[in-house]
Amino acid sequence: MKPHPSFLSNLRSEVADWRLWAGRTVVLASAVLAGLAVVAFTWLTEHSLKLFFVLEKSYWWGPLLWTPVCTAAIVWVTRRYAPGAAGSGIPQVMAALTSEVPAASRGLFVSLRLSAAKMLLTAWGLLGGLSLGREGPSVQIAAGVMYHARRWLPSGSRVSEHGLMLAGGAAGIAAAFNTPLGGVMFAIEELTRKPEQRSNGLLLAAIVLGGLMAVSIYGNATYFGVIRVENISMALLLPGLLVAVCSGLAGGLFSRLLAVSLAGSPDWFGRFRQKAPVRFAAACGLAVAVLGCVSHGDTYGGGYAHTRAMLESGGESSSLYALLKFIATWITAWSGVPGGIFAPSLAIGGALGNDIAQLTGYVNAPTLIALGMAGFLAAVTHAPMTAFIIVMEMVDGHGLVLSLMASALIASAVSRLVSVPLYTLLAELQLLRLPKA
Numbered sequence: 001m002k003p004h005p006s007f008l009s010n011l012r013s014e015v016a017d018w019r020l021w022a023g024r025t026v027v028l029a030s031a032v033l034a035g036l037a038v039v040a041f042t043w044l045t046e047h048s049l050k051l052f053f054v055l056e057k058s059y060w061w062g063p064l065l066w067t068p069v070c071t072a073a074i075v076w077v078t079r080r081y082a083p084g085a086a087g088s089g090i091p092q093v094m095a096a097l098t099s100e101v102p103a104a105s106r107g108l109f110v111s112l113r114l115s116a117a118k119m120l121l122t123a124w125g126l127l128g129g130l131s132l133g134r135e136g137p138s139v140q141i142a143a144g145v146m147y148h149a150r151r152w153l154p155s156g157s158r159v160s161e162h163g164l165m166l167a168g169g170a171a172g173i174a175a176a177f178n179t180p181l182g183g184v185m186f187a188i189e190e191l192t193r194k195p196e197q198r199s200n201g202l203l204l205a206a207i208v209l210g211g212l213m214a215v216s217i218y219g220n221a222t223y224f225g226v227i228r229v230e231n232i233s234m235a236l237l238l239p240g241l242l243v244a245v246c247s248g249l250a251g252g253l254f255s256r257l258l259a260v261s262l263a264g265s266p267d268w269f270g271r272f273r274q275k276a277p278v279r280f281a282a283a284c285g286l287a288v289a290v291l292g293c294v295s296h297g298d299t300y301g302g303g304y305a306h307t308r309a310m311l312e313s314g315g316e317s318s319s320l321y322a323l324l325k326f327i328a329t330w331i332t333a334w335s336g337v338p339g340g341i342f343a344p345s346l347a348i349g350g351a352l353g354n355d356i357a358q359l360t361g362y363v364n365a366p367t368l369i370a371l372g373m374a375g376f377l378a379a380v381t382h383a384p385m386t387a388f389i390i391v392m393e394m395v396d397g398h399g400l401v402l403s404l405m406a407s408a409l410i411a412s413a414v415s416r417l418v419s420v421p422l423y424t425l426l427a428e429l430q431l432l433r434l435p436k437a
Contacts, residue, residue: 023157024202027164030149031206034142034168035213038175041119041141042214045134048127049301056129056297063129063289063300070128071285074121074337076278082117083433084108087262087333088340089118089140090190091426093169096143097162097191098431105434106147110165115144121338129300130288131328135176136340142172142210159202166191167203171210173386176342180211182389189383190423227311227370227391232399239362243353243371244407248414250352251345251379254326256419258341261334263429277336284335291328295321299328303347307373310354311366319358322351341380346391349376367400374404375411382421384408 055062078086092109095101101109122137146168150161169191174183184207264270273280292300298321306325310317329344353372357365370391378387388408392401 022154023159026149026152026157027146027159027167027202027206028209030146030152030164031167031171031209032213034145034171035175035210037115037119037145038138038142038172038210039214039217041123041134041138042176044119044123045126048123049129052127052129052300053297056292056300060293063292064286067128067130067289067292068282068285070124071130071288071335071337072278072282074124074128075281075335078117078121078336078338079277082114082121084111084114085117085121085140085338086336087338087426088136088423089138089338090136090169090340090423091430092140093143093165094191094423094427095430096147096165098427100431101434103161106161106165108433109430110140110143110147110168112144112148115141118144118338122340125332125337125339126301128285129292130285130335130337130339131299131301131303131325131332131344132337132339133302133341133343133345134339135173135342137338138172138176138340139169140172142175143168146171146206163203167206168210170207174207174211175214177390177393178211178214179390179393180208182386182393183207183211185389186383186386189386190381227366227394227400232367232403235362236367236403239356239360239368240371240403240407241410242360243356243368244375244410245414246356247349247352247372247375247407248379248411249418250322250326251349251376251411252415252418254330254345254348254376255380255382255415255422257330258333259419259422259425261330262426273334273336281335281337284331287331288328291324291331295324299325302343304343307347307350307369310350311369317351317354319355322348322355325351342377345377345380346373349373352376367403370394370400371403371407375407378408378412379415380422382412382415382423384412387412 055066084092096106096109118137118141122132122134125132143165146164147161150164153159166187170183170187173186174180184204187207264274298306303325306321325344325348329341332339333341349372350369353368354365357368362368374387374391378384381387388405392404
């Protein structure tokens with residue numbers, strides 16, 4: 001029989017090892033800095049988008065000139081000075097965590113310099129009115145801050161560079177959505193599947209601490225607003241199932257379009273993008289601006305404002321919004337600018353749920369909006385538990401928890417019939433940037 005641990009001997013061993021405490025201090029301090037970096041990034045992106053809407057409200061035709069110029073300039077700067085900052089940021093962190101990347105090459109994907117570039121370039125994209133989110137970039141930003149902390153770890157520390165990047169990436173999601181639990185689940189579902197890292201209490205504490213930085217500054221609020229759900233009955237079964245299946249199909253199609261587009265399709269558009277990326281980006285920016293004009297400005301940015309307005313008005317929204325936002329987000333990602341797809345995916349899913357509520361006559365539209373948000377995000381990312389937890393934080397009450405989980409799981413399963421895991425494919429494409437031996 002194994003003897004019980006001795007409290008005094010364990011306490012002495014903990015206190016005696018100064019390297020252990022020095023390592024813990026470095027990890028937790030860097031987690032605080034990572035969370036604060038995401039908070040600063042959030043402030044920067046919000047004010048950038050506000051400035052864009054000032055321009056758009058003053059001159060409705062302004063984006064037709066401003067957005068293409070910004071998109072072309074962002075792609076030129078990114079390709080010339082910070083190629084590792086392009087796209088979402090999640091594939092870069094996933095690539096840096098793989099065993100194929102030597103320690104000397106991790107800076108191609110995650111670094112303090114890339115974190116700074118990601119912050120400025122993503123904010124610039126929102127200043128141009130592009131349809132992108134800040135959550136994916138927050139993963140790369142926080143991972144870069146945490147990875148930089150490896151320089152301060154004492155020799156013989158039990159914390160690895162791999163663990164720092166993992167904790168940083170998850171803390172980025174936690175801080176971006178004000179959901180520390182969502183960050184932990186994101187680390188398990190997307191960034192790693194190694195049990196020894198799941199159970200590392202220090203890294204879990206770092207993830208939660210990074211997320212709490214956003215909560216302490218912005219309060220315990222959600223960017224999409226609060227979803228108030230009325231009594232759930234069997235009347236939800238058919239509309240809810242329809243939302244889950246439709247969001248799974250739409251999210252799978254969206255994921256497949258992104259995979260084919262970003263991998264380099266052999267058609268005329270793919271060749272144009274490869275030969276003249278800056279001009280292609282300008283054309284994409286013009287297309288996004290046209291979609292914004294058609295939607296009266298609704299498709300610009302991440303989609304927070306439109307989703308909030310839809311929830312507050314009880315489901316009143318244009319039936320074309322989901323389609324226009326779908327296309328605008330796809331074209332934005334295709335252009336090659338730094339930016340994420342989490343927030344636009346939640347907006348598209350919410351609008352899809354609202355459309356089905358109108359189609360079926362379901363009286364409580366916010367319920368189907370919530371199911372659509374969880375379903376579409378789960379379908380795009382193939383991370384159903386992360387999607388479920390993020391949306392669950394927005395729901396006022398626990399009556400919809402099981403329905404949200406079911407919607408995310410069903411949509412993710414349907415999406416897998418249509419598309420391969422998007423982030424896994426994009427991470428493999430990132431590995432092509434490694435220097436040839």
